[in-house]
Amino acid sequence: MPTSRRQFLKTGAALTAAGILPFARALPAGAATGDTLVAVSAQTINSLDLHRSGTNRASYAVAVNCYDRLVTFGTKQVPGGGLSYDYSTIEPELAESWQISKDGLTITFKLKDALFQDGSPVTAEDVKWSFDRAVTVGGFPTVQMKAGGLVRPEQFEAVDAKTFVVRLDRPSKLSLPDLAVPVPFIINATLAKANATEADPWATEYLHKNTIGSGAFKVIRWDSGQQIVYERYDDWVGGPLPAIKRVIMREVPSAATQRALIERGDVQVAFDIPDKDAAELADKMTVYSTPIENCIHCLCMNTNFAPFTDPDVRKAVAYAVPYEAIFQAAAYGRGAPTWGGSAEITDTAWPRKSPYDTDLEKAKAHMAKSGYADGFETTLSISTDLASWMEPTALLVQEAVGKIGIKVTIEKIPGANWRTASLVEKRLPFHLENFGGWLNTPDYYFFWAYQKDHLFNSSNYFNEEVEALTDETLHMAVDDPAYAPKIQRMFEIVFEDLPRVPLWQPALNVAVNGASGYEFWFHRQLDIRSLAPAGA
Amino acid sequence: MGARGRATLVRVLQAIPVIFGVIVISFILTRALPGDPAVQFAGAMATDESIQQVRETLGLDKPLPQQFVLYLSQLAQGDLGQSLSTGRPVLTDLASRLPASLELTLVALLLSCLVSVPLGVLAATRPGSWVDQLCRLLVTAGVSLPTFFTGVVLIYIFYYLLGIAPSPLGRLDFVYLDPPRVTGFFLIDSALAGDGETWFAALRQLILPACTLALFTLAPIARMTRAAMLSALSADYIRTARAAGLTRGKILYGYAFRNALLPVVTTLGMVFSFVLGANVLVEKVFAWPGIGSYAVEALVASDYAAVQGFVLSMALLFVLLNLVIDLAYSVIDPRFGTAAK
Incomplete structure (x- = not known):
């Protein structure tokens, strides 16, 4: 995303209480403490919009961290240590509560009083627009929505500002969990529509470069092929406020380099490392190797x-x-x-x-x-x-x-x-x-x-x-x-x-040195919302 | 200008059919590559329907000649197309990645010339001495050590063990911001901005990858300098110069070295173009956002526009490079342009 240097420094300074520059020039890499956390991964993020055609797997992390869904999964302890999402419990994220009709065909959601990152309220209309988008744009999002029986825009209705209804063709145990996967994320529809064109009614170009959700983080900087910088959105209501203000996700393709960085402690998380490195690093630091569910x-x-x-x-x-x-x-x-x-x-x-x-x-x-x-x-x-x-x-x-x-x-x-x-x-x-x-x-x-x-x-x-x-x-x-x-x-x-x-x-391997709160998710991307400094 | 100017113009004109040929070949070759970009970009869970949708959006359902005409008309407007894997215009990608590669390659070549040319000259003037042996050792090591290995070893020693090198995290550590963009070369841009700290940081990031590449490029240059100097020193005009009682310095640098420079400059051009495309491994090890890894990733994903853009920009660069080398010849060798064409 195009952020000029001055603008970037200005926002940074405004957001930090003491007015200390977030990227104080002299700050060595290793001194990334409480406020900032650095993670490395070999994967490249190629879009900020999961719904765009051609968006790769690594980019799903943006949808997870910067947007909310109606519901999310709970958390459980993994037998081998560490945390994992819990498929069997569904918890509210943007929805405050929901009711499933007796015949299982209608799910009625009541929304929380939430604000988008630009300060406008989240309404059922936004949810409808986002769901319509997911089932219409084609490609992967549409296929994934279909798995939960969500196929046509007519299935979604915004009854009033805070009430949203999903109508199913048949009752299915997959419908509610399918609303907790990264795909049906909720977009600021007003802002998106303002940036849509006739050729691009779903504003894919705008969302490709901007995150306009109500999620826990926003992307303040994206250097394609190099790094993505997330900054916390302090008015997030989807869950407990993340402990870390800023997360820098650096792309480091070489496993040997990743290993040198995490061992030196210059980065706090090495995400999705090869099995070999995981096995060898396990004696030196915390390595989570969670067997990937299903x-x-x-x-x-x-x-x-x-x-x-x-x-x-x-x-x-x-x-x-x-x-x-x-x-x-x-x-x-x-x-x-x-x-x-x-x-x-x-x-x-x-x-x-x-x-x-x-x-x-x-x-x-x-x-x-x-x-x-x-x-x-x-x-x-x-x-x-x-x-x-x-x-x-x-x-x-x-x-x-x-x-x-x-x-x-x-x-x-x-x-x-x-x-x-x-x-x-x-x-x-x-x-x-x-x-x-x-x-x-x-x-x-x-x-x-x-x-x-x-x-x-x-x-x-x-x-x-x-x-x-x-x-x-x-x-x-x-x-x-x-x-x-x-x-x-x-x-x-x-x-x-x-x-x-x-x-x-197979397992998803994550080495952690100087951070805590890592949680495994089925989408196999790093959910930064639960991360905290070590010892927290 | 005269003969020299005309010769330069001829070179530039000669480049036009070459570039058109490159456009045609890169277009055909990318289409001939195995793999279907529509399938690749529709994602893992795609259905036939969604693959077809993607194919239509990409315009891949049209016949090849039509695709080619479309591509040409886009090119004429300076549009290299949209890269699917990065989701950005290819021109933007190249503009951000080419300077990174060029900066690394140029610094590496400068470093390697500073070492290899004097080394080659010394080795040629004192054959069989310890300098000659050292030259042989460096040349052998440079040729036989693969760059990714040298890179990892340098990281291990200077970053991991000694802790004097900065984190191998690309062009700048994340605590710094990119200097305001003028040329895309961080060293130049930060110097223009008068930002000494960023300049120094960018230099620190450059040292290890540049050394890795320099070690690799050192071998052909040193060897060529040595060989060219040896043959120049045994030439008749040197004997004449010696007989005429010219000073040793005048003979060595005024006559022998100047004549030996021609093959060295040719080698330099070849090494430069080779390294620019081949430093993928160094880029991977040092997380350097360069053009080599971009091209390889695009190739793997059958990202047509990106591959074509890369090939085209490289072709242009080569034409430019050859021109620069020819001009360098004309400075070194006054006969240039009078004999040929």
Whole structure:
């Protein structure tokens, strides 16, 4: 964002009580104390507007930190230490309260008395405009809204200034959580409309460079490819006021440099660091490695391609995979194992341990039983963009399945082609894949990864019962007595059919040196609102 | 002006077909790249519908010739298009990133020339001495150490262990603000603003990456200086000069060095253009917001406009560079422009 030097210094001085320049020239990097916190990450933010087409994942952080949604998720303690969002509790953010009608088709929200960062009040009209925008602009936001059953602008109504109504086509357990994901953020509609043009009715150009929300922070400076500077909005009502006034998010592409910076203590948070660095830094400082909810690294076998059409071949592969060795070599033990579980399924936990473990004898037995007892040759495809975990995994898989007569050549596909080849055309017989769902229920994972023709079903898997069960459970409440048996049945079928062999649940690694309050979020971006100086 | 002026004009005119060729080739090559930008930018969860929407917004559903005509007419208006991955006009991106790369490369080259040219001359005048051995050692080290490795080692020693270098966080530590933009070169801009503190801070940030690059570029320059000096010193006119009893300084710097400079300047031009494109790794290690990492990221994401803009700006830069080198020739070698064309 274009801020002149003088203007920037002026706002800075005005906002700091004592009139001390926020970026006092002589202040060394390490002296960033109470007021300012510095975080580094390898990712590049390419827009301040999540709804714009082409906005990348890293930019979702801006929507999280600078805008409010109607609702948000609660917080829970993670067993391994640290905090995580809690999918099972929904808490107010901009909404003060909400009511769901008896038939589950109408949700009525009462808004808090909140002010946008420019001082104008937040009204239901703003919410309506923002929701209309999300379902209309197309691309990712529209797809994500659809997951919660939010498709058309007519579903949203601003009854009066403080009352907002969402009408659903059918009751769904996903609708309310889908309002807590980063997408349906609330924009200052009056200001946006003032900057909209005929060609650009949703003001995407303006929002691309400006944050105009009611959220906890505003972006006061954005140097594309270098840094983004957040400053606290003191009248935030969406939650407890953040302890830190200013957060500087610097882009540092090299993991070695990131590591030097965090070890020296010149930065307080190194976000999303590689598993290797996380494992090595863990003795020196606090490193949070939170297994990413509803996300699994998988070895996929395409059921459209022989010999993977043969269920015994798929089982033979599942028994041949050296799970522990892969987990140690590719993930440095960060994350959660998803192998060696019990055969009997009695709960609906997901990701869960599959009933398979490394057992060469069983693998050989299945191979002998299959139509390919003499083995065969195939290609294992990986993406160059994801080589950090895919390459070691592929090498270990190659070695292991060689022992049961499957000769594997590893094919590396450039990142720009990967998605087309694996997900769109689904033409890779044997490949590695990863899917993580934002909405944390097994049926949502199944919807994307096991239903016919759905994007992440890169194995071309089709099973009539799974289709039917997924459709039935997708919108069903999790406490419905019919829910658990159906989900357990789905687990049984896919573990028997094995289009995807779960390898492990990856972790999001964050090293912290001189800060506290880090909380894991499903969107895998840094939520700076909960951060505080160390010891606070 | 006369012959020299005409020769310069011919050079400039010769550049026009070259640049047009570059435009055509970069356009075709980017389209021939594997990968579909519409798919890339529609995001991970995109449906066929939303991919089609993105394709239409990008104008990629139109036939190639039509896209090319559109591109040309945009170019004619000085519009390089919009980068998808950064969401900004390519021209703005290049304007902010090219100076960063140029500043780094120029400082590195200056540093490397200051070391390698005297070293090459000394090595040539005293073959087999310790200076010659030192030259050989530096040349070998410079060629064999990859830049990202040198960079990480320098960071480890001077920042991590000794703590004398500033945080490797790009062009300026975050406690400073960018100097008011005039040229985009921080050293020049802060000097123009009379801001000594920022100037010094920018210099401090520059030292490690510039040393890394300098070490890498030192080798070809030193080697070329040494070889050119050796051949010049064994030339007939030097023997004549010696026989005529000219002073050692006059022979060495007036005749031998001036003649040896031609291949050195050529090498310098080549090294410069090579380094400008190839310092991606240094940029990554030092979080330097340069043009190399911009181009690589654009390429990976099939960001057509950004790749084309990068190729075009590099082509222009090369044409300019060659012109400057030719002009440098004409200063060094008075025969320039009379024989050719």
